[in-house]
Amino acid sequence: MTDWTxxxxxxxxxxxxxxxxxxxxxxxxxxxxxxxxxxMGDICTHEHVRLSTGWFEDGRIECPLHQSCFEVRTGKCVPGGPAWQDVPVYAVKIKDGEIYVKASS
Incomplete structure (x- = not known):
């Protein structure tokens, strides 16, 4: 993922x-x-489950499996759940009403 997609x-x-x-x-x-x-990455770092099927509220996504939470803006893991590793975030740009994503690294 080196180019905008x-x-x-x-x-x-x-x-x-x-x-x-x-x-x-x-x-x-x-x-x-x-x-x-x-x-941001859509896979929980604790178990391989899609975060997007969880609960999104107050800038956080909560994993539907074991309730680990992640800050959507930063990908940071919120203490309190079983996950301890952050989720990657990606650069976003919008051009002519279309969304493009690029790897952050």
Missing amino acids: RVADEGDVTEGEPFPTEIDGVEIALYRMEGDILA
Whole structure:
């Protein structure tokens, strides 16, 4: 994932609802939060489950399996659940109503 990849239209991502997608086999979720569209890894670092099927509230996504939480803006793992490793975040740009994602590294 070294180039920008189109993953969705801007209208596909609604406030408060994760939007799961994939780039080259890497599962990613998009989030619309406070007017921004954010992208982070969609797999919990504790167990291999899609975070986007969990609960998104107050800028955090909660894993549906064991309730680990992650900050959507940073990918940081929130203490208190069984996960201890952060989730990757990705750069996002919007051009002509289309959302593009690029690896953060």
